[in-house]
Amino acid sequence: MCDAARRVCARVKAIDPRWLPRYAGVVHRTSLHHSQLAGLFAPGAVLVPVPGSVPGSAVPWVASQLAMALRDVGLAGTVWPGLQRQFAVRKSATALSGERPTVREHYESFAVMRPPGAIRRIVLIDDVVTKGRTLLAAAARLQGQFPDADIRAFALIRTLGFAPRLEQLIEPCQGVIRWAGGDARREP
Numbered sequence: 001m002c003d004a005a006r007r008v009c010a011r012v013k014a015i016d017p018r019w020l021p022r023y024a025g026v027v028h029r030t031s032l033h034h035s036q037l038a039g040l041f042a043p044g045a046v047l048v049p050v051p052g053s054v055p056g057s058a059v060p061w062v063a064s065q066l067a068m069a070l071r072d073v074g075l076a077g078t079v080w081p082g083l084q085r086q087f088a089v090r091k092s093a094t095a096l097s098g099e100r101p102t103v104r105e106h107y108e109s110f111a112v113m114r115p116p117g118a119i120r121r122i123v124l125i126d127d128v129v130t131k132g133r134t135l136l137a138a139a140a141r142l143q144g145q146f147p148d149a150d151i152r153a154f155a156l157i158r159t160l161g162f163a164p165r166l167e168q169l170i171e172p173c174q175g176v177i178r179w180a181g182g183d184a185r186r187e188p
Helices: 002-013 020-031 035-040 062-072 103-109 133-145
Strands: 046-049 083-085 110-112 121-129 150-158 176-180 183-187
Touching (some): 020 062, 046 062, 121 133, 133 150
C-alpha cells in the first residue's frame, strides 16, 4: 500500500497526462458518495491553483493542471490563476523539515491578481498537503483581498507522516488547517 501511495504521488508530481485526469475522475466519482467533497465543490466555486515555488514558470505547475482536470470532469466552472508568486521560495518537497518555507515566507511571496468578476467562493487547489503552511498562507492572502468570500482548500494527497501502515489508498477527509504555536497545524 505504501509503495502504491508513493507511485500515485510521483505520477501527480510529474503531471502525468495519463494519470492526472484519472485522479480527477476519482475525485469526481468519490464526491458523488461523500458529502464532504460534494459540498466543497459547490456551484459557483472558483478553483484557484496554489502556485509552485518559482514565479512565472513557463512550465505548467501541478496545482494548475490538477485544477483544470477537476474543472474538466465537472467539479467547477472556473479556474482562476489569480494567486501568483512574486518571488521564489524554497521548494518544500525537497527541503529538509527545518528548512521548509514558513507561513510568513509563503504569505509574503504571494500576490493576488485582479479577478474576472465577483468571487464568493474560492477553493484553493494543491497537489500535496503536509503541514498546511502553503495553503494557510494562500488562504490568508486571498482573505485579505476577498474578506467576504468563503475560502476552502483541496489537496489531492495528504501526507500521513510515519504511519505504521496504510489501510486504504483513497481516504477522503475533511479537516482544518489553523495557526497554532507559531506554525500551521493540520488536523487530521
